[in-house]
Amino acid sequence: xxxxxxxxxxxxxxxxxxxxxxxxxxxxxxxxxxxxxxxxxxxxxxxxxxxxxxxxxxxxxxxxxxxxxxxxxxxxxxxxxxxxxxxxxxxxxxxxxxxxxxxxxxxxxxxxxxxxxxxxxxxxxxxxxxxxxxxxxxxxxxxxxxxxxxxxxxxxxxxxxxxxxxxxxxxxxxxxxxxxxxxxxxxxxxxxxxxxxxxxxxxxxxxxxxxxxxxxxxxxxxxxxxxxxxxxxxxxxxxxxxxxxxxxxxxxxxxxxxxxxxxxxxxxxxxxxxxxxxxxxxxxxxxxxxxxxxxxxxxxxxxxxxxxxxxxxxxxxxxxxxxxxxx
Amino acid sequence: xxxxxxxxxxxxxxxxxxxxxxxxxxxxxxxxxxxxxxxxxxxxxxxxxxxxxxxxxxxxxxxxxxxxxxxxxxxxxxxxxxxxxxxxxxxxxxxxxxxxxxxxxxxxxxxxxxxxxxxxxxxxxxxxxxxxxxxxxxxxxxxxxxxxxxxxxxxxxxxxxxxxxxxxxxxxxxxxxxxxxxxxxxxxxxxxxxxxxxxxxxxxxxxxxxxxxxxxxxxxxxxxxxxxxxxxxxxxxxxxxxxxxxxxxxxxxxxxxxxxxxxxxxxxxxxxxxxxxxxxxxxxxxxxxxxxxxxxxxxxxxxxxxxxxxxxxxxxxxxxxxxxxxxxxxxxxxxxxxxxxxxxxxxxxxxxxxxxxxxxxxxxxxxxxxxxxxxxxxxxxxxxxxxxxxxxxxxxx
Numbered sequence: 001x002x003x004x005x006x007x008x009x010x011x012x013x014x015x016x017x018x019x020x021x022x023x024x025x026x027x028x029x030x031x032x033x034x035x036x037x038x039x040x041x042x043x044x045x046x047x048x049x050x051x052x053x054x055x056x057x058x059x060x061x062x063x064x065x066x067x068x069x070x071x072x073x074x075x076x077x078x079x080x081x082x083x084x085x086x087x088x089x090x091x092x093x094x095x096x097x098x099x100x101x102x103x104x105x106x107x108x109x110x111x112x113x114x115x116x117x118x119x120x121x122x123x124x125x126x127x128x129x130x131x132x133x134x135x136x137x138x139x140x141x142x143x144x145x146x147x148x149x150x151x152x153x154x155x156x157x158x159x160x161x162x163x164x165x166x167x168x169x170x171x172x173x174x175x176x177x178x179x180x181x182x183x184x185x186x187x188x189x190x191x192x193x194x195x196x197x198x199x200x201x202x203x204x205x206x207x208x209x210x211x212x213x214x215x216x217x218x219x220x221x222x223x224x225x226x227x228x229x230x231x232x233x234x235x236x237x238x239x240x241x242x243x244x245x246x247x248x249x250x251x252x253x254x255x256x257x258x259x260x261x262x263x264x265x266x267x268x269x270x271x272x273x274x275x276x277x278x279x280x281x282x283x284x285x286x287x288x289x290x291x292x293x294x295x296x297x298x299x300x301x302x303x304x305x306x307x308x309x310x311x312x313x314x315x316x317x318x319x320x321x322x323x324x325x326x327x
Numbered sequence: 328x329x330x331x332x333x334x335x336x337x338x339x340x341x342x343x344x345x346x347x348x349x350x351x352x353x354x355x356x357x358x359x360x361x362x363x364x365x366x367x368x369x370x371x372x373x374x375x376x377x378x379x380x381x382x383x384x385x386x387x388x389x390x391x392x393x394x395x396x397x398x399x400x401x402x403x404x405x406x407x408x409x410x411x412x413x414x415x416x417x418x419x420x421x422x423x424x425x426x427x428x429x430x431x432x433x434x435x436x437x438x439x440x441x442x443x444x445x446x447x448x449x450x451x452x453x454x455x456x457x458x459x460x461x462x463x464x465x466x467x468x469x470x471x472x473x474x475x476x477x478x479x480x481x482x483x484x485x486x487x488x489x490x491x492x493x494x495x496x497x498x499x500x501x502x503x504x505x506x507x508x509x510x511x512x513x514x515x516x517x518x519x520x521x522x523x524x525x526x527x528x529x530x531x532x533x534x535x536x537x538x539x540x541x542x543x544x545x546x547x548x549x550x551x552x553x554x555x556x557x558x559x560x561x562x563x564x565x566x567x568x569x570x571x572x573x574x575x576x577x578x579x580x581x582x583x584x585x586x587x588x589x590x591x592x593x594x595x596x597x598x599x600x601x602x603x604x605x606x607x608x609x610x611x612x613x614x615x616x617x618x619x620x621x622x623x624x625x626x627x628x629x630x631x632x633x634x635x636x637x638x639x640x641x642x643x644x645x646x647x648x649x650x651x652x653x654x655x656x657x658x659x660x661x662x663x664x665x666x667x668x669x670x671x672x673x674x675x676x677x678x679x680x681x682x683x684x685x686x687x688x689x690x691x692x693x694x695x696x697x698x699x700x701x702x703x704x705x706x707x708x709x710x711x712x713x714x715x716x717x718x719x720x721x722x723x724x
Contacts, residue, residue, distance in 0.1 A: 002380060002382055003379070003380040003381060003382075003386060005386075005389075026379070026380055027380035108652065108655065109652070109655030109656050109661070109677055110655070110661065110676055110677035110683075114679050115679070118679075121436075134436070137616075137619075138619065138656065138659065139467065139468055139469065139619045139622060139623060139659050140468075140659050140679045141439070141679070142443070142679040142680040143436050143437075143439040143440035143442075143443050144440060144443050144444070144680060145679055145680035146436055146440075147440055148680075162437055165435065165436040165437040165440060166435050166436070166437045167435075168435060168436040169433065169434075169435055169436075170433065170434060170435065170436055170439055171433040172433070172623060174616050174619050174620045174623070175616060175620075177365070177366075177367045180365040181365075181416065182433075184361055184365065208656070210656070211612070211615070211616065211656065212616070214608070214609070214612035214653065215609055215612045215613035215616060216609075223364075223365075225364070226362065226364040226365045229362075229364075230362075230365065288682065288683070
């Protein structure tokens with residue numbers, strides 16, 4: 001709802017606005033949806049002027065239909081697919097992370113979500129030489145582990161690993177307002193440097209979204225909604241792929257299965273959801289094997305499952321004999 | 328709970344502005360297009376702004392305080408405060424976009440790596456545990472220790488409160504400790520034993536190495552100084568605990584040498600007498616975020632202890648950490664202490680940089696220690712004869 005202001009369109013003067021406001025027409029929606037004959041009588045304004053203003057307002061504020069072929073062309077030219085560095089994860093995501101979309105990773109504590117995030121940041125930065133923004137809200141970002149992964153991938157090239165580290169920007173945001181300002185900053189920066197090639201930001205990794213939203217759930221605040229909207233907008237308009245982590249919280253009391261936190265309303269936000277689980281039954285069995293299964297995807301059949309090994313210097317497919325190297 | 332609005336500024340003494348037509352501030356950058364929903368204002372105020380049709384921060388600033396108070400029916404002082412918050416947020420945004428330092432904690436991964444490599448660890452005096460943790464308890468992270476009653480969680484906390492004070496020349500971080508006790512299990516005489524053993528250990532090292540800075544550090548590292556640098560708080564219920572944690576940043580800015588915050592028994596106040604489980608989850612998550620902010624801003628380690636509870640499954644029941652699944656995400660590093668017949672074991676269950684593993688440990692009168700291997704029977708000395716020594720047996724007379 002946009003408030004009517006002088007100068008919003010030619011023909012909308014300050015006096016007109018005052019008179020309209022006196023008759024409780026304050027926003028564009030009120031104006032456009034009201035009966036103009038009625039309004040012109042009550043406010044003693046010219047009917048023609050009101051109709052002209054309405055036409056301009058509708059042209060300014062309504063959405064334009066686009067045809068499917070144009071959309072497809074635009075999508076083909078603007079979308080990039082970023083491989084995650086792990087072939088089995090790429091297979092799950094239909095060859096990688098798509099820009100303009102959000103992918104979500106969920107899992108129980110200790111299932112390896114931060115490891116997967118670090119590995120994606122490492123491979124995008126090293127392999128594709130793109131900039132990555134890592135929003136850390138849990139304090140789990142460990143630069144030495146990231147360096148270890150980069151060293152393993154870069155095959156002993158010191159400068160490659162350290163220049164890859166420089167391309168990864170880490171912002172520590174521990175509360176929802178800080179996260180919203182960080183996202184706003186990304187949007188502003190990207191809109192300003194629309195065509196420049198220095199520092200192209202293509203991936204935003206958020207670890208984790210639920211850490212900032214959880215303290216608000218059940219309360220009366222609407223920051224969760226703003227965050228949802230902010231993330232989607234950023235992904236779509238800035239051509240950035242967003243990889244976010246949510247946490248699994250509750251056990252469904254009827255089935256005893258783990259289900260994602262943040263509830264059903266959040267499930268509409270990401271386009272792809274991946275569930276990460278440990279292969280061992282409980283914490284007594286220590287293992288580095290994890291299974292990733294697809295819970296929601298626009299392109300692949302759900303229920304697809306692949307195996308990952310987070311113990312090595314990289315997130316990879318498990319080799320038949322688990323090596324004891326690494327950490 | 329912590330209100331999203333910063334503390335109200337002192338009474339605004341500058342002359343009030345004339346109204347919407349007053350001089351407009353010109354800002355560069357898109358920070359002005361920030362949606363009203365994303366600004367840290369109270370929910371009631373935000374609801375009124377939405378109902379009145381305000382969408383972006385720019386519109387709010389253009390309207391000015393008089394216009395705003397008239398439009399949405401709040402007092403002029405409230406309107407001024409709200410606009411101050413908005414202006415602060417947007418100027419912060421503009422500074423950040425322009426590449427200024429800003430207040431967000433933002434840096435490249437390379438800088439973080441250098442910071443991490445320069446950071447110390449808090450050792451536990453049990454070398455096996457230090458190894459699986461990657462050097463010891465890490466600063467700027469939350470470590471959670473879970474275990475059944477009597478397995479040694481409070482002992483480890485007391486040991487860490489002493490170990491954080493070890494001077495840097497002996498390999499410590501030379502910091503102070505805050506101990507928040509909710510269960511009443513802190514025993515001062517036990518801390519005296521642990522501290523005495525620690526001082527003795529350092530004295531032995533100093534004697535072996537005979538360096539000047541070791542001698543100087545030993546002068547200040549004594550039993551009295553150790554005990555005087557442990558700040559002890561006793562919280563009897565969850566409200567006192569929450570209040571203490573939210574007031575901790577002020578305490579820590581006065582005592583800037585604190586490097587360890589221990590909360591012994593985070594489960595206890597939240598587990599009994601809590602009917603509303605969703606409120607409990609919300610409070611715990613808010614607490615976790617506050618602790619992460621403390622750990623990060625003051626470069627200190629936060630250590631929490633948690634109880635265990637039984638999860639009854641279909642065919643068997645397992646012991647799992649208490650406070651539910653969502654609490655499992657709060658801690659960065661999770662250690663589970665358990666028994667195996669009569670041996671105490673520690674398992675590293677969750678860590679961002681170390682592998683899962685299990686080690687044995689023991690608790691001695693001196694504190695938390697490694698398990699000593701059984702005395703190796705004296706093997707025969709080198710059987711090879713030293714050629715310069717010849718057997719004298721026959722020649723001795």
